Amino acid sequence: MPVQTASKKPAKKNPPVRRNPDASRERILRAATDIFAAQGLDGARVDEIATRAGINKRMLYHYFGNKDDLFAAVLDELYETICTESAALDLVSGSPQSGLRKLVDFVVNFYLENPHAITLLNAENLHKARHLKISERIRAVQLPFETMLNELLMRGVSEGKFRDGVNGARLYISIVGLIYYYLSNGHSLSVFFDRDLFDRTEIAAWRTHIHQMVDRFVAA
């Protein structure tokens, strides 16, 4: 029961609203990434995203249209990141073996450093990758990457380091699959095998394991 000074409509009580469209948009995107990754597309709540972003829900619709388009924007950013960082990889300089090691470490590090990526991609694949199918820009980047990898393998063959007939795309899928499944299903697996697969040393051992599998697979 406030006693005094409570005028019906306080003249200038609230601090002036600082506007910052870019920052608002960015904060929404960050919050959406977090929450979509944690809860999935259907589990995520628009209100929760708005609260986490510290903005009014209306702004979310202002900037992104609707929930699905916001999810698409989150995914688009993720695809962008993957494509950019993959394209920036230099597999050419150095020996073929070191190129391959570099690729494995990049992939492993990427999913370790971007845990969001896994649940987001899972959500996307639950919906049969319908957002990716619309998105452009992917084909433009993926083709050069596949070519670069195949060239690395061919160079290894001609240098007598790698055997012939290794398919670049399949090798790449294998590398990603090995780290992705380990992290994606780590909770189940930890129960099954009765150890904590997210422990630092376990993860380090797994990285070594992937290197071994790849090395032995391509070895001449």
Place this chain on the structure above:
Amino acid sequence: MPVQTASKKPAKKNPPVRRNPDASRERILRAATDIFAAQGLDGARVDEIATRAGINKRMLYHYFGNKDDLFAAVLDELYETICTESAALDLVSGSPQSGLRKLVDFVVNFYLENPHAITLLNAENLHKARHLKISERIRAVQLPFETMLNELLMRGVSEGKFRDGVNGARLYISIVGLIYYYLSNGHSLSVFFDRDLFDRTEIAAWRTHIHQMVDRFVAA
């Protein structure tokens, strides 16, 4: 505008309701499996499950308590299936190599024949495997399985077929990971690599690829 014979409460129009608790329970479980697999835990709708099962929604709560417990029941059945079929595997008879081939084929076939499994396990891992952590029975089956696999590897070593130092659990995770990721993220990957990875011949090639990776990984 019906003209006649429409008595206010038709005496025995509807055929007597045939009761069949076991069948009802089973139909609910089938429908729930389908829909949880297709939409995830949060995306699935209780009403849709009830409709698909052809039962009244109330029965779903009668038999399973609530949505989450129904999901747990679906998962429990899946874990049961995986455990039973894994335990039934005979890796002992025959050569170590053939035992390993048998294991790979079993895992690959299992996920090809049970596409539900992948999305259900993904949904479970999105929730940090909280249902599995409660479920008993797993540890009882998994330990013998791990032991069996390690024995297979040791036999291969003593027969001079396999190299020493291969970890059974890691090998198993690798095998599952290779097929699981391929199928789980096949939609994304198909866009990325601009081909249909769910095509029969692509899948056959992938199976061969997994065999090669495993063979080369354990080879002496």
Place this chain on the structure above:
DNA sequence: GGCTGAAATAACCAAATAGTTACTTACGAC
């Protein structure tokens, strides 16, 4: 200095949705 459009807010709404209530009906034990 005032005008205009974008940025921001609060309150609201209709549809969807998990879960219930109150009731009826078949089945099997006795």
Place this chain on the structure above:
DNA sequence: GTCGTAAGTAACTATTTGGTTATTTCAGCC
């Protein structure tokens, strides 16, 4: 037969939730 219980139904509800309406406020431009 009849009686208690579990199987089954229809209609309902409290809440959640994605999306909107109506309105205000700031920032930059002329």
